Amino acid sequence: MKTKLLILWILLSCSVFSQxxxxxxxxxxxxxTDFxxxxTSVxxxxxxxxxxxxxxGEFGLIVSEKHIKDTLEISTIGFKTLKVPIKDYLAQQEKKIVLKEDVVSLDEVQILSPEKYVDLARKAIKKTTLRKTHQLNILYRRxxxxxHTSRFLVEHYxxxxxxxxxxxxxDKKVISEIRKSGDYRFLKKKQSYHAIDVMINRHPIRTGEYRNGYEWKKTGGTTYDGEDIIILEGKHKKNKWKKITLYVGLDNYGIYKIETSDLDAVYLYKKHKNGKLFLSYHNREWKSDMRITDVQKKLLKINKNKIEVSYRHEAMVLNIETDRKKMDVEGTAIGNKDMGDYELPYNPAFWKELNMPPESTFYKKSVKELESIYKVSLEDQYKNAN
Known part of the structure; x- marks a missing residue:
């Protein structure tokens, strides 16, 4: 009996120390200017x-102790990429990273037409982007x-x-983890597809939308990771409200950022260690006016016949894996239903250790609104709604 207890104690000890x-x-x-x-990618x-x-500009990371000798790499368009040893950063009294603006003037180097740069960027996609199959681990939030009041929050990993x-x-997409608030909406505008499909299906480069019917002009210049970038704005010849803005590198013609008038969407790309670009961040917002009933008017305490309804989306790529042997795409397959209708058990330990950005002013405001509806904390909503 003593021998069995000793073995059990050793096994438990090894398990604790191995963590x-x-x-x-x-x-x-x-x-x-301290703004x-x-x-920014960290x-x-x-x-x-x-x-x-x-x-x-706030960030948060949870890493293993083995990374204490590693380096933080901070990069964004318009600023010089900065590398800071983690050990040195942790020793700082004030946890602040100051980026230096990378000013550039392209007046002297811009010798091609805007249309030519767009064409060169199109032809260079196979060389400039990470084309080999890779795994993106994405925090998708809606x-x-x-x-103008938040009434439902859904987050999928x-x-x-x-x-x-x-x-x-x-090529494949699955949901690994879910958490969501109580659904306090009066007008449950649902989609017959997952919201991540919109991120892909309305991407102007993937669909080829940018290739036809646009007139292009140069609107400015900036930098990314030491490379000069030309900013190109395309306006549709027939539908003047349609606009696409591309941030194209002058060295390799890589596309670092995309902005579209369609849903006010933004796509940001960053460099892998092999120099190839991959998706880093996306946001967009859908808005519409929807009619409400007399009963809903009383509940909302308003006299209007219509109210504004919106979906605010964010997709943050928290990790990327290029080694096929290490890829793990197991989970609930994404199908043809609204992302709010997927059901998985809430796993608080997972969300506690996830490298999520700190709560922004908008996030705090939205959480406060969700908690004030029935005086239920968001954490309790997660537990009850999942």
Whole structure:
């Protein structure tokens, strides 16, 4: 009996000591005027585990203790890429990272027509983007608002196989984890597909939308990771409201950023260690006016016949895996139903350790609105709704 207890104690001890200690890294990325730099990429350079700053420049990372000797790599368009040893950063009293603006003037080097740069970017996609199958681990978040008040939050942790912006679709996509608030919507506008499909199916490069019917002009210049970038704005010849803006590198013609008038969408790309670009961040917002009933008017305490309904989306790529042997795309297959209708058990331990950006002002406001409806904490909503 004593021998069995001794063996059990040894096994338990080995299990405890084998667990790697986790280190929390938080801070804020600012420019020279102390203004937060939104959606900056913060990455552990040797692993490409990382996160994206919120819209106020704040970030948070949870890493293993073995990464203490590694380096934080901070990169975004318009600023010089900065590398900071993690050990040195943790020793700083003020957890702030100041980026230096990388000013550039393209007046002297811009010798081609805007249409030519767009064409060169199209032809270079196979060389500039990560075309080999890779796994994206994505935090996908959607806030649903009615009459400018948040009434439903859904977050999915998605694993997807991709071959870059040169491919039309994701090869595979599954949901690994879910958490969602109580659904307090009056007007449950649902989609017959997952919201991540919109991110892909309305991507102007993947669909080829940008290739026809647009007039292009140069609107400015900036930099990314030491490369000069030309900013090109395309306006549709017939539908003047349709606009696409491309940020194209002058050295390799890579597309680093895409902005579209369609849903006010933004796509950000960053460099892998092999120099190829992969998706890092996306946001968009859908808005519409919807009619409400007399009963709903009384409940909302308004006299209007219609209210504004919106979906605010964010997709943050938190990790990328290029080694086929290490890819793990297991989970609930994404099909043809609204992302709010998927059901999985809520796993608080998973969400606690996820490298999520700190709560922005909008996020805090939305959570406060969700909690105030029936005076139920968001954590309790997660437990009850999942």
């Amino acid at each position: 790697e200690k986790k280190i929390g890294i938080t801070g804020k990325v600012v420019d020279g 937060g730099v939104a959606f 990455t552990i350079s040797s692993t490409y585990i990382g996160t994206v700053c919120n819209d106020e 806030f649903s608002t009615e009459n 998605i694993k997807a196989l991709d071959r870059g912006m040169g491919s039309y679709q994701l």
